[in-house]
Amino acid sequence: MPWPTSPRALKALLADPMGAMGLVLVSLFVIMALAAPILAPYDPLALNVRAKLQGLSWAHWLGTDQLGRDTLSRLIFGARTALSISVTATGIAGAIGLLLGLIAGYGPRWLDAVLVLVLDSVNALPMMMLALAIITVIGPGTFTLILVVVLVSIPSYARLIRAQTLSLRRAEFILAERAIGASTPRILLRHLLPNVLGPLVIVLSMDIPVVIMLEAGLSYLNLGVKPPMPSWGNVLYDGYTSIRTSPTLVIAAGAPLVLATLGFTFLGEGLRDALDPRLASTRPR
């Protein structure tokens, strides 16, 4: 399987309209997050209660919320919150899952059995229930959100890597390496890791929208990021509380959530097709 950023994979990704659209959307969100202080017309935290719940105008393109904060600025900074939490959380979970998966797949059988038992046990816990339990114990906040996502995501990543490793450990090139006396770290890092990373990247990219939705959902319930930090979820909640007087707030807050979810999903599917041409050829055109 080619490396996700190889020219061949990138060319294949851009050739796929859905993949290209996903790449564009995700790129836009990344730019929005990185350049938020430049792009946002106002300070997203600045209150002006005398200008509360204003409609669309040249001064406030997406109106203002119930405390008179500029909605567009809060959504732009909300992209930063959503992406930083989702990328950090899935990144940490992916790294730990990768390590555990490699150990389970390449290590001794007893260790594999123990790890699988632990991973299956964690996996059996319902995600939202686990999230609420953790939040109840240590309180809401950005750290808690990341912790929840990491704990919830590790098992699936570890199982994916374990399965890949198990199938590769009997491959001829690995057996050849072992025959010439290559050390275990060398086999893991030089040969197994590059081969299992591609599928992991695809899964990670497809999981980012799930994390974005989880963050938004918990923030909507006031259990996510703490106010006044802008998050798409708490902007959506602010919109809900004033939906009868200012419905544009809900629409404005819902749009980036939908677009981000679509973008990451299209990108993930595009990457999968680009990295595994056999799959692409079976897809209806």
Added chain:
Amino acid sequence: MTKWRTDRRGFLQTAGATLANLTLPANFAWAAEGETLRLRVTADFQVLDPKGIIGELDEIIPRCTQVTLVRLGDMRDGNTWQPWGAEKIDWIDPTKIAFTLREGLVWSNGFGPVTAEDVKYSFERIAHSDSAWAYQFEKLDHVEVIDARSGILHLSEAFAPFIIIALPYYGGNIVCKAAVEAAGGSYTTQAPAECGPYRFAAWEQNQKVTLTANPDWTGLKPAFSTVEFYIVGDDQAAQLAYEADAFDFTRLAVSATKQVTAAMPEGASLIQAQSTRYAWLTININAEPLKDLRVRQAIQYAYDSDAVLLGAYDGLAARSTGVVAPTSPFTRATNLIATRDVEKAKALLAEAGVSDLTLQLVALTDSTTQAIAQIIQASLAEAGITVEIQPTEDAAYWSLGDKTAGDGYKSLELVLMNFSGGIDPTENLVWFRPDQIGVNNWSFFDSPDFETLYQKGLVEQDESKRKAIFNQMEDLMESSGGFIFICFEPYIALHDSTLKPVILADGQPDPVMFTRV
């Protein structure tokens, strides 16, 4: 509530009913027979025993299924009281109230008539107990039983507001001595005997409670034969449900007022009144970063009242000057720190040698409280104080200041609070007495002067002297640096315009007194 039908069948039903009505004798009272009153409440009930009731449905149900000596009228009409379970109730002297129960009051489940012995049992079991309502009976010495229906309430000291504080609700609900003792001395969700205009009929947990008219009730018949309480926690959902004709009466979020006023649902009326619910910011005197009075005063000076009232209450409420209602003749004229002064706040912090102060602000998760919290966060930031908001769910919130739930109450820093108030100022001031620390007094406000004044205020008969006492008590509260008085929240409710609702001083509806216009 049944809606008028305009189809053929509906017309025939209406015409038939009208004809039947015309043929009935003029004095026949059919009291809206078969009509159902549907009220929205925000939470399910937990305890029906008057000793342990907490609020809303806990109180509304006993108001319908139990009997009290007196009954209060609508808060908008001045909270006047009238005899209810008592046919006579009079002051004999400043420490004695004689009462005679009405004839024909009978307990359900075969427990016989309501007696003066039941009154004695009901009041004395709460007075000087650990009940939240014990304060209502603090001045009750004992109840003397004269005969089966008569008795005298003996007070330890003269206490003029006793009748309106203690008797109309909460601990004033009379229970059946024999039935409660048979139930082990208390009960939770099922009253062992009822005597009120209604009886408890059905309960769908977290969804609905139904009361039906008590056939044995000999007092004033309620206008509705059935009362249904629908449990809907969210104000927005309740408003939508009201518009979909799911119920006839619902309270609304303050933020909905403008929208409802601009586009009133068909056939609906809006109640917009001053409630007795008072909101304030608790500043914990005991918490380490707040032990210096100058730091607490800095918070008081940095607080932006105008922004809070406009941002969170749409400008529908005025700043309160204490916990005594602004409609009361005993209200304080102004706050000691009435004007915002950020520079003064900064100077006080500098004088106290405090920099980089970060405080935790606990706030319930409802939209109004969260809006207040964020405005306070922004206004204190201008003075250099960082506030971290801790949104807290209702269940966890109330245990934070509870001393029986661990030592956490000692280190709370800032908390946004609001309580439903009473009619007499002492009912609102009682929660800030020293013995309420770790119960309802989360500021750790521990003032012997306040307690002395409270005791004086209870027995003082002269109105102007009472006003001076209560004002002084609020001065003490504010100058302790433990409080910022926010406002008395507006009472907003939507109801079918053919109804005449009755709202009691605690902000709860009284279904027994609801009538059809």
